[in-house]
Amino acid sequence: MGQDVVLPTSEEEPSTEAAAAIAEFLAAEEAADDDQSEDISPFIEGTNIQWAWDSTSLNYAKTCARLYQYVMIEGWQSENESVHLRFGQELHTAFQQYHIERAAGVEHDDALQDVIHELLHRTWGWKVDTTTRAGKYKNRHSLVHAVISYLDEHAEDPASTAIKEDGAAAVELSFRFEIEMAPRAAPERPYMLCGHLDRVVEFGGDLYVNDYKTTMTTPGSYYFDKYNPDNQMSLYTLAGNMIFKAPVKGVIIDAVQVMVDDVRVVRGMTQRTSGQMDEWVDGLGYWLNLSEYWAESNYYPMNDTACNNYGGCRFRSICAKDASVREQFLKAEFKKGERWNPLKVR
Amino acid sequence: MEPTGNAIDVIMDTPPKDLTPDDLAELVAYHRSQRGNLEAGVKPKKDKGPAPDIAPILQNIIAAKPKAPTGQIKRRI
Numbered sequence: 007m008g009q010d011v012v013l014p015t016s017e018e019e020p021s022t023e024a025a026a027a028i029a030e031f032l033a034a035e036e037a038a039d040d041d042q043s044e045d046i047s048p049f050i051e052g053t054n055i056q057w058a059w060d061s062t063s064l065n066y067a068k069t070c071a072r073l074y075q076y077v078m079i080e081g082w083q084s085e086n087e088s089v090h091l092r093f094g095q096e097l098h099t100a101f102q103q104y105h106i107e108r109a110a111g112v113e114h115d116d117a118l119q120d121v122i123h124e125l126l127h128r129t130w131g132w133k134v135d136t137t138t139r140a141g142k143y144k145n146r147h148s149l150v151h152a153v154i155s156y157l158d159e160h161a162e163d164p165a166s167t168a169i170k171e172d173g174a175a176a177v178e179l180s181f182r183f184e185i186e187m188a189p190r191a192a193p194e195r196p197y198m199l200c201g202h203l204d205r206v207v208e209f210g211g212d213l214y215v216n217d218y219k220t221t222m223t224t225p226g227s228y229y230f231d232k233y234n235p236d237n238q239m240s241l242y243t244l245a246g247n248m249i250f251k252a253p254v255k256g257v258i259i260d261a262v263q264v265m266v267d268d269v270r271v272v273r274g275m276t277q278r279t280s281g282q283m284d285e286w287v288d289g290l291g292y293w294l295n296l297s298e299y300w301a302e303s304n305y306y307p308m309n310d311t312a313c314n315n316y317g318g319c320r321f322r323s324i325c326a327k328d329a330s331v332r333e334q335f336l337k338a339e340f341k342k343g344e345r346w347n348p349l350k351v352r
Numbered sequence: 353m354e355p356t357g358n359a360i361d362v363i364m365d366t367p368p369k370d371l372t373p374d375d376l377a378e379l380v381a382y383h384r385s386q387r388g389n390l391e392a393g394v395k396p397k398k399d400k401g402p403a404p405d406i407a408p409i410l411q412n413i414i415a416a417k418p419k420a421p422t423g424q425i426k427r428r429i
Contacts, residue, residue: 119376126368147364154383268387 046349050192054079054301057189058182059294060201060348061238067297068237069315074297075306076321081345082336084320086140092132093144094220097262098204100125100153101218102178105167105205109175114161118154125153143222143264152220152262155269165207165216165258168250176206180351181245187291189298197294200348203242206250207258214275215246215257225261230274233259240286243278 048058056063056078066074076082100121107117129149134141168176181203184196205216217239223229233239239257246254256277263270278286300306313322327335360382363375 115380118380119373122380123368123371123376126364126371130368150364150379151383151386154380155387158384158387 048348050189050195053191054304055189055191055298056301057192057195058198058200058348060199061241062346063348064237064241064290064293067293070309070312070319071297071300071306072308072325073312073319073321074300076324076336078346079301079306081342082321082340083343084340085135086138087320089134089138089140089144090220093149093264096125096129096149097152097156097220098178098218099128101156101204104157105177106175109167109169109177114157118157121153121157122150125150142266144220148264148269152264152269156218156260156262156271159271160260163207165209165214168206168208168213177204179203179206179249181249182349183245183248185287185290187294189294191298191302199241199245201241201245203245203249206246206254209258212255213246213250213252214255215242217242217257217259219259219261221261221263222265223263225263225270225272225274229261229272230259230276233257233274233276234278235282235286236276237286239276240278240283244283244286247283 046058048056048063050057063074063078066077103124104117104121107120108114112120129146132146134145136142136145170176179202180200182198182200184198186196188194188196203215204218207214207216219225221229239259242257243254256275259274259276261272261274263272308325310325313319313325319325324332324335324339360379363371363379366375
């Protein structure tokens with residue numbers, strides 16, 4: 007691991023013009039400590055108008071209004087989703103713990119053993135159906151293998167964890183900030199952008215957000231090309247600028263390809279200019295307006311050009327049915343769980 | 353990755369509070385040993401025992417193979 011970096015303490019405005027459009031930065035990390043935040047709904051009371059947005063919900067909205075309806079409004083989930091979600095969350099938690107220990111001076115092997123021990127504790131009793139495709143790839147064994155493989159791969163990471171002004175390692179940072187725009191139905195409540203950054207690193211003298219991805223496909227150049235343009239990476243770059251009040255160049259993406267027998271770890275990078283960030287923020291207003299219109303009209307049209315993206319939408323088979331029987335198939339193939347809440351601290 | 357059916361499975365199935373540093377070291381060492389084949393770009397071949405002697409089989413195939421037609425091939429458009 008390289009030298010730790012003390013983040014700039016400049017009081018200057020965020021470097022991008024897009025960031026300047028942000029009205030207020032609302033205590034990024036305090037949000038993580040605010041237990042009550044889990045109870046706050048991202049929707050305006052009594053409506054389906056969403057006022058707090060993260061990259062996940064924005065992705066749904068930008069991809070397909072019907073997908074957004076099924077997941078964000080109605081909370082439909084599949085079993086496989088919970089496997090993917092759990093696997094990803096455990097991976098993130100393990101990496102977070104590792105980087106905190108390393109930033110505190112713990113040696114690689116010791117930190118790794120601590121991380122694995124904690125991981126075994128957290129996942130004790132986690133059973134997945136290994137006869138399913140998701141379970142075959144993502145289970146407790148493959149999780150341990152993925153964590154060891156990734157951390158060994160980056161034991162001497164040229165991208166060093168940034169150190170915040172308070173001396174803490176810049177990992178798993180929750181962020182929230184309001185923008186100068188509000189739903190028409192509730193002008194007193196500005197829209198909020200929120201989410202979590204896995205890590206902020208110094209690399210080659212610049213600051214980057216570091217994001218972990220698990221994938222079951224090969225992370226070649228085609229894989230990384232898809233992150234520009236990309237909603238999540240643009241939001242993360244913007245958030246990095248807001249949190250650190252310093253130029254964040256983009257996102258370093260660590261892709262962990264999970265295979266049946268092994269793991270491949272590949273690193274890629276995506277950068278954003280201030281002009282690109284301005285454009286992203288401009289577009290954001292359009293999508294937020296549109297989502298409010300969907301909620302007001304209770305009409306979420308399907309985008310039938312997006313059904314086959316990324317191996318196929320999970321709801322493709324539902325949308326393929328006649329509207330009169332769709333609800334029955336939804337109930338048979340999915341279950342209604344807790345709705346995704348961008349404000350929930352993870 | 354499937355359970356291995358060996359000492360590693362025993363470690364994985366042991367309540368974490370009962371694991372020793374040696375157990376954890378063994379687990380890490382095992383997973384490290386499982387890497388490498390991929391990094392070399394070669395999937396490990398399964399041991400199927402000694403290769404069969406295919407020479408007689410090959411001879412039979414060659415003997416049975418019809419001879420190439422000698423007639424003129426018409427040009428297709």
